[in-house]
Amino acid sequence: MDDLTEMLKGTLEGCVLEIIDGEETYGYAITRRLNELGFADVVEGTVYTILLRLERNGLVQVTKRASGVGPPRKFYALNDAGREQLARFWAKWQYVSSRIDKLKEGGG
Amino acid sequence: MDDLTEMLKGTLEGCVLEIIDGEETYGYAITRRLNELGFADVVEGTVYTILLRLERNGLVQVTKRASGVGPPRKFYALNDAGREQLARFWAKWQYVSSRIDKLKEGGG
DNA sequence: CGCCACTACTCGGTGATACTTTGTAGTGGT
């Protein structure tokens, strides 16, 4: 699949929120998870900028923990604001994707 | 529905292509059509920038025609390159939206 | 010990996109 960057704008952050909501995790693992999910070209730099943004916007709680296989990890968990943001994201997604699908079906 | 701007990045252009593919039409009418479809906050300025981009990228054929109710209209029709671009857009859309929906269902 | 691979995070800068604002202009109603 060719370049998906533009289409991921506004949705990748939501995906990261959803992954964090599933389990407390950290940047490097989130990147791997996204790659597994089919977003093969998403690289660490992208995920870290999203995570720093989430932190700056007060949507996550951060805990630094040592790792046996490398530098310490920054684990992210959603707080109440983060869960609200995630709910808003899914509402938007449903709204937009249903309308685009309708347009695709020749709809009006 | 609150601000959808970021989520529309990378998809709005595809929507415009789809509308043009449906029938030869012009900027002002495309804006109204998008508003009807639920993209209520999309304004003319946004659509015109997309149309100029499509023209610059050689995806459309443009025909200027007089109008009885105002200034002349620029009618847009897809050429072969435009139809290819539209097909690529829908392929990307299906790829991305299916993966996001899977993530939503707790998938992986 | 020195080198490399893998893990893990940070930061400055880039490019694309939708949006905002302002301006121009044609038609018709009051």
Add this chain to the structure above:
DNA sequence: ACCACTACAAAGTATCACCGAGTAGTGGCG
């Protein structure tokens, strides 16, 4: 004369994903 509606253009802004380079910790191999 003024305003509303139609119709297009262009300059500037904000946001976002991405890129590139840098910093660091751990363990394996010769």
